[in-house]
Amino acid sequence: MTSWISRIIKGMIIALGFILPGVSGGVLAAILGIYERIIRFLAHIRENFVENVLFFIPVGIGGILGIALFSFPVEFLLVNYQVPVLWGFAGAIIGTIPSLVKESTKKSSRDQTDMAWLVGTFVISGLLLYFLNSLVGTVPAGFAGFVLAGALIALGILVPGLSPSNLLLILGLYTPMLDGFKSLDLLGTFLPIAIGGLLAIVAFSKAMDYALEHYHSRVYHFIIGIVLSSTL
Numbered sequence: 001m002t003s004w005i006s007r008i009i010k011g012m013i014i015a016l017g018f019i020l021p022g023v024s025g026g027v028l029a030a031i032l033g034i035y036e037r038i039i040r041f042l043a044h045i046r047e048n049f050v051e052n053v054l055f056f057i058p059v060g061i062g063g064i065l066g067i068a069l070f071s072f073p074v075e076f077l078l079v080n081y082q083v084p085v086l087w088g089f090a091g092a093i094i095g096t097i098p099s100l101v102k103e104s105t106k107k108s109s110r111d112q113t114d115m116a117w118l119v120g121t122f123v124i125s126g127l128l129l130y131f132l133n134s135l136v137g138t139v140p141a142g143f144a145g146f147v148l149a150g151a152l153i154a155l156g157i158l159v160p161g162l163s164p165s166n167l168l169l170i171l172g173l174y175t176p177m178l179d180g181f182k183s184l185d186l187l188g189t190f191l192p193i194a195i196g197g198l199l200a201i202v203a204f205s206k207a208m209d210y211a212l213e214h215y216h217s218r219v220y221h222f223i224i225g226i227v228l229s230s231t232l
Contacts, residue, residue, distance in 0.1 A: 004058045010034060011062020018067060018153050019074050019165060019178065020089060024227075025153070026160030027096045030103070034059070035160060036212075042158075042201050043209035071181035078175075093163065093231045100160070100227065104220035114221040121225025129170065129229055138172030143192045146180070149173045150196025158201070158208045160223055166230045 010032045017025025029035040041052040077085045104110065128135075139145045148171075152164035168174040180189025211219045 007058035008062035011059040012066035015063045015066025016070060017156055019070055023092050024096065024160055024163050025157045026162065029157060030160050031099065038157065039205065039209050039212065042205035067181050068184060071178050075178045075182060090231055093227060096227060100220060100224050104217055104224065107216045110217065114217050117218050118221040118225045121222045122229050125226050126229035126232060132170050141173055141176030145173055146177065146189055146192035147196035149177055150193035151200040153193065154197035154200035158204050162226055163230055
């Protein structure tokens with residue numbers, strides 16, 4: 001029972017990565033010690049299927065509870081105290097950098113190629129983020145828009161350091177998504193987000209598992225570049 005409660009709480013904490021700009025669900029999962037198990041399960045879903053499902057059920061319950069409980073206060077703070085709250089979110093992003101730097105050299109030493117990945121990712125992703133709104137504009141908050149939101153949220157779990165909420169803010173989907181979460185809009189918000197998340201998991205989980213296994217240091221320097229550019 002204690003283990004179930006612990007995993008529900010972990011799920012609630014990871015849910016913060018879905019709704020707080022600048023906070024990555026993947027980083028939170030890594031801090032809580034379940035990120036690698038999530039990736040391994042998603043990439044090899046038939047291995048130990050029943051055991052993994054039973055393990056992650058309370059995490060999923062906690063995630064839903066976290067979204068329902070935290071959406072209203074986050075929206076209230078953004079409406080009434082936007083500037084200090086956004087600076088607080090920027091601080092939350094910077095706070096993940098030391099753990100990512102430490103993780104990046106866990107399996108191999110940093111080399112010049114790693115630094116090239118970091119700088120290149122920082123510059124390219126920074127330019128894309130800066131001009132994203134001009135390039136694509138805002139996305140209508142309909143079924144298709146929330147499918148896209150779900151895919152970005154899933155990538156926030158699969159790629160530690162990537163904050164989907166930052167992208168959702170730029171695309172104009174963040175506030176409508178929070179409204180849907182707050183009102184528990186199952187068909188209009190939760191369903192398309194679940195579909196988008198599932199599609200992204202199917203498409204990218206094996207690729208991320210392979211990349212982490214064979215290019216661990218490169219992947220983490222890529223992630224650090226994205227984190228730095230999204231903060232800026």
